[in-house]
Amino acid sequence: MKRHLTDRFCAGAKPRHGELQTDYFDTQVSGLALRVTQNGHRSWTLHYTIGGKRKRLTFGTYGAKLRTAKWRKGVLDHHVYPTLGSRPIAEIRRSEIVRLLDRIEEGSGAPMATLTLAIIRRVMNWHATRSDDFLSPIVRGMARTDPSEQAGDRILSDEELCKVWKAEAGLSGDYARFLLLTAARRTEAAQMTWAEVAGSDWTLPAQRNKTGVDLVRPLSRAAQAILFALPKVGEFVWSVKGTTPIGGFTELKHRLDKASGVRDYTLHDLRRTARSLMSRAGVPTDHAERCLGHVIGGVRGVYDRHEYHAEKQQAFEALAALIDRIVSGSEGDVVQLRGRGKR
Numbered sequence: 001m002k003r004h005l006t007d008r009f010c011a012g013a014k015p016r017h018g019e020l021q022t023d024y025f026d027t028q029v030s031g032l033a034l035r036v037t038q039n040g041h042r043s044w045t046l047h048y049t050i051g052g053k054r055k056r057l058t059f060g061t062y063g064a065k066l067r068t069a070k071w072r073k074g075v076l077d078h079h080v081y082p083t084l085g086s087r088p089i090a091e092i093r094r095s096e097i098v099r100l101l102d103r104i105e106e107g108s109g110a111p112m113a114t115l116t117l118a119i120i121r122r123v124m125n126w127h128a129t130r131s132d133d134f135l136s137p138i139v140r141g142m143a144r145t146d147p148s149e150q151a152g153d154r155i156l157s158d159e160e161l162c163k164v165w166k167a168e169a170g171l172s173g174d175y176a177r178f179l180l181l182t183a184a185r186r187t188e189a190a191q192m193t194w195a196e197v198a199g200s201d202w203t204l205p206a207q208r209n210k211t212g213v214d215l216v217r218p219l220s221r222a223a224q225a226i227l228f229a230l231p232k233v234g235e236f237v238w239s240v241k242g243t244t245p246i247g248g249f250t251e252l253k254h255r256l257d258k259a260s261g262v263r264d265y266t267l268h269d270l271r272r273t274a275r276s277l278m279s280r281a282g283v284p285t286d287h288a289e290r291c292l293g294h295v296i297g298g299v300r301g302v303y304d305r306h307e308y309h310a311e312k313q314q315a316f317e318a319l320a321a322l323i324d325r326i327v328s329g330s331e332g333d334v335v336q337l338r339g340r341g342k343r
Contacts, residue, residue: 002027010034010042010062023047028244029073034062046073051088057126072119074250079104079116089127094137101144107254110144110264117143154269155276158326160262164270165327167260172252174226175238176270181223181320183274183292185209186267191245192237200224200313204293215293218313220320274319281318287311 003009005026013036015022026032031047042062048055083100084092097120105113124136156164167173179189188204196203204215230237238246249267257263278288291312
């Protein structure tokens with residue numbers, strides 16, 4: 001049975017009458033399904049075919065974000081299936097995986113190669129638990145990045161920032177610049193609607209952010225210029241047709257990488273870079289943290305969404321001004337940013 005797997009549907013989904021469990025397949029992502037049992041358990045599964053045999057991989061229980069399953073499916077579609085998708089899993093050799101990782105590292109960067117390896121490893125390990133003879137060809141040392149370097153501390157240098165900012169990548173380029181100017185998480189911005197924008201304020205509703213309270217982001221003039229240059233074709237701001245939010249972050253990032261020539265970073269690193277730039281622009285720590293939507297000092301219970309509005313507005317304008325100086329080359333002698341920043 002196919003359904004659009006929205007949060008509303010998934011939260012109330014039950015097995016069909018007379019069934020112990022039911023798989024509801026998504027109408028948007030091929031092979032993605034929500035499995036619901038009579039005891040109320042809900043889990044994400046991905047159904048795929050390898051070597052002519054139908055397989056099912058469980059990603060976790062419902063409440064893990066749907067975008068995680070979509071993202072993993074996107075990685076498989078883009079990086080793995082074209083090369084190994086038709087091969088029986090037992091015949092895939094370690095050298096083939098190494099060559100695949102080489103190509104991914106060259107085209108999309110070492111972190112993407114390592115993330116892809118992690119997905120392949122999970123598929124291999126799942127198959128090994130169900131086979132007496134299968135041994136996974138993946139061994140320690142195949143990752144393309146050091147685990148100690150994956151703690152989430154990547155910040156773009158000024159040179160990299162300029163290349164990403166100036167990348168002619170259409171909607172992907174505008175989206176990346178908006179992320180830098182707002183320090184928003186990628187999905188917060190991607191699912192943004194025009195209804196959330198009032199004047200120069202963008203109000204991120206409680207159900208779409210990690211704090212559980214409404215978050216008001218005063219948009220800088222630079223962010224407003226990007227936003228209001230976009231065509232209003234429907235409900236969603238970042239959308240090709242307006243009926244669905246922008247998705248396919250793997251492909252979006254690939255287009256951005258190709259246009260900018262900068263590959264070894266993630267979209268979340270743009271948020272981290274923006275946070276570090278705020279500090280560099282002299283924004284007080286508490287104000288910068290509130291711009292990112294972090295709850296300060298246990299004030300969740302008495303949070304006023306307009307609290308520190310003026311301070312946040314000044315912070316975002318300071319961020320935009322610094323980015324403009326860096327991109328225009330008028331910042332002068334500055335320290336290249338590669339230190340540890342905020343998530």
